[in-house]
Amino acid sequence: MMISIKRTLLWHCMLFCLGLSLLWSTRLLADAITPLRPLPSLSAARAALGKDLFHDLRLSADGRISCASCHPLAQGGSDNLPQSTGIGGAVGQVNAPTVYNAAYNCMQFWDGRAANLHEQAADPITNPAKMGSQWPALLQRLQQDRPLVARFQRLYPEEGLTQTSIIDALVNFEFSLITVDAPFDRWLQGDSGAMGTLALQGYYKFREFGCVSCHQGRLVGGNMFADMGTLHDYFRDRAEPPKESDLGRYRVTQNISDRYQFKVPSLRLAIKTPPYFHDGSSPTISDAVNKMAYYQLGRSLNSDDVEALVAFIASLQGKHELLN
């Protein structure tokens, strides 16, 4: 009995000390959002090769679509269409997310079916509704291009131009697409003038309303899955009839509780990449903010709230040389 009380006391003391030390150590880190920084190491030449491949129409079966067709870099890495158009006019099932900062997503695609960019980059190239290529024919097409083959030989002397080296170059390019120095990041790092009053009000509302429970981490999203429609039934209210892609993460895990779950998208470039949601059904950022508040948080926003939240979302946009 005595020993048990002593142990309980010891635990409480330790918990108290731990709490104090944590309070101290996290004083400067108390934000659930952290600044976005480039990957620590990057191969410039492989990234440059990847950039050219990213814009290369020969990656698609009909020679009319490149990665950049659905992910134009100047306008935010997404094509601003509800669903993108693949070869032969095929229409995708879900909204194309931005490629910027994708390297830091927990998984790739809305349903997280790829664990990393190496898995992800291979998908659209052979997906019949996207670029629709077959690897043998694609390699044959590119093999005709002597300077390109030589460039691969130079950078990948072991293997030359292969599926592996193509994917690797594309991934290296995607690694380079990190947006930095957003006003919010500068503010986080102590530059108190980096954000306007409205954006700052928006940040406090973002925390207060609970948006930050899902949109957190350096990407302000991109590191967990969440139900689409936590407090109200999003799919019942939507005009568009249901599609298989609405099942979201369930399609990967076959786990009933994962139905209608999607990867929480990063808000880093949201201001530039309408329309919104996995189905591309929300045309403007204000509409998306209103709908998220209603469906995820059961909250009705007034126009001041929306304005402030949009200003905060705008302050999350960092810089990249390829971004307008």
Next chain:
Amino acid sequence: MMISIKRTLLWHCMLFCLGLSLLWSTRLLADAITPLRPLPSLSAARAALGKDLFHDLRLSADGRISCASCHPLAQGGSDNLPQSTGIGGAVGQVNAPTVYNAAYNCMQFWDGRAANLHEQAADPITNPAKMGSQWPALLQRLQQDRPLVARFQRLYPEEGLTQTSIIDALVNFEFSLITVDAPFDRWLQGDSGAMGTLALQGYYKFREFGCVSCHQGRLVGGNMFADMGTLHDYFRDRAEPPKESDLGRYRVTQNISDRYQFKVPSLRLAIKTPPYFHDGSSPTISDAVNKMAYYQLGRSLNSDDVEALVAFIASLQGKHELLN
């Protein structure tokens, strides 16, 4: 009103059809666990270079520790210690997970602080409690090794031996560490004799008890975070006093609801990698199964249950040429 009824009817019809087609299309995929397959493309030479680096003691500040010290490949990619020992006898805060199949984890480390292996691989090399190196000194050490420098020049002609190419080679090696052809995978793919009766009973219990809600996907884990102690307070019961590392995912997100959350570990090689849990406190697989049932599912298992679940976990172990 009429339009509204019509629309409701249309929705119900569509939902019904969608349900039917899904039932059909997922008939063969009804398992929340899917077979494990190698990454589709892999650079053999970069992986081989990475393998040598993985075993290279010069990566640590005192020349006494390699990646393989804490992740010995023959015995399952983990050192079977509660916490690993770094340079100068420094003891890590959490249990070293296996490197096998890490490429398919949703994030890396127990707290998910690295989004991908490129971020992950850089951490232990400079972590003072692990290999404790500084990049400039490490590069200088390796630059003395002319054959190694030549090998980097051959495989990475653009840059030679740099932080980027070292990390890239290590990651390519980690990409190659996928275990395949586990009895359970063969069973999933139709080989009804691949699993013993006990293991199969274990699988049904694994589903029935709810273990599969968290341990799912191709890694049977590794794709979500979960509270350590959902139904009972794990940390109150544990003998060891609390540590900062017990806060888990919270340390990354600073989100209160993420306290005590950890990445659900893959069970693919669990049979070979005691001790268990982020704190390495559970010495045997039977103990871990019992504790998980109690803390996560509020369930007491009898010895038949445990035996069957352990047999199932054993059936998840795939093959790899480096694994005994």
